[in-house]
Amino acid sequence: MARTAVIGGVGPGLGASLARKFVDEGCQVGLFARSADYLEDLAADLGDDALAVPTDITDPDAVEAGFREVRDAFGPVDILVNHASGGSWKGVRDISPAEFEQAWEVSAHGALLCSQEAVEDMLAADGGTIIFTGATSAVRGRGGAIGFSAAKFGVRGMAESMARELGPEGIHVAHVVIDGQIETPRVRESQPDRDEAEFLDPDAIADSYWHLVTQDRSAWTLELDVRPHVEEF
Numbered sequence: 001m002a003r004t005a006v007i008g009g010v011g012p013g014l015g016a017s018l019a020r021k022f023v024d025e026g027c028q029v030g031l032f033a034r035s036a037d038y039l040e041d042l043a044a045d046l047g048d049d050a051l052a053v054p055t056d057i058t059d060p061d062a063v064e065a066g067f068r069e070v071r072d073a074f075g076p077v078d079i080l081v082n083h084a085s086g087g088s089w090k091g092v093r094d095i096s097p098a099e100f101e102q103a104w105e106v107s108a109h110g111a112l113l114c115s116q117e118a119v120e121d122m123l124a125a126d127g128g129t130i131i132f133t134g135a136t137s138a139v140r141g142r143g144g145a146i147g148f149s150a151a152k153f154g155v156r157g158m159a160e161s162m163a164r165e166l167g168p169e170g171i172h173v174a175h176v177v178i179d180g181q182i183e184t185p186r187v188r189e190s191q192p193d194r195d196e197a198e199f200l201d202p203d204a205i206a207d208s209y210w211h212l213v214t215q216d217r218s219a220w221t222l223e224l225d226v227r228p229h230v231e232e233f
Helices: 014-024 036-046 060-074 097-124 146-169 185-190 202-214
Strands: 004-008 028-033 050-054 079-082 128-135 171-178 223-226
Touching (some): 004 014, 014 036, 014 202, 028 036, 036 050, 050 060, 060 097, 097 128, 097 146, 128 146, 128 202
Parallel strands (some): 004 079, 028 050, 079 128, 128 171
16 A cells, blocks of 8 residues: 655755655655645656645645645555745844744744644554654754744754654654755756765655655654765875
8 A cells, every 4th residue: 555645845856856755665745835836847747646735834724725635635644744944044133023933934833734634644544754854953053044043943842742742652753954955956056166075965865764764663763864975084
């Protein structure tokens, strides 16, 4: 029986690599993001096992409708990746309260809404997996990015709390720290002379996410740190 996955926050780079990896592994995948055009193109490329669901994950009604659409197409959700993030790159003196709140809304509140929908499916079945995409800013603050850092710290706390609450119920919750910059078309275009070895490969990271999904339940991972390989001499 095919697994059903939802990826919240799909865009070029890791989001697309996750969708492709999960489809390649036999999953049926609901793709959530605000950009309808990009989602439709990606879903068409992935085939019948991918469903574009344009969704504002900060809107409870939109999230509920999105999960309903995925269930109608593929069945109950077994896997959730809370991948969406946002935040203006401003420091404490420059950020507005609205900009600070928006960072939290996308990263933390959106993840809560998606998790609440997915958990009900998982508890009614044989468990499942919820993965949060973190960042360096989830473990140490970053100057000039107070909204993003605060939101990512919040996401890390959510993941740890949910892991302890839901683990005994058969739901594996993990937090992945992306400690480096992922190579995307936009990043490569803006930094054409940067050494390729300094970037993280989104396809390789997607492999690590899949390992978390298939990991034996006797030894689940709470946090995984992903960073570029650096040669030591």
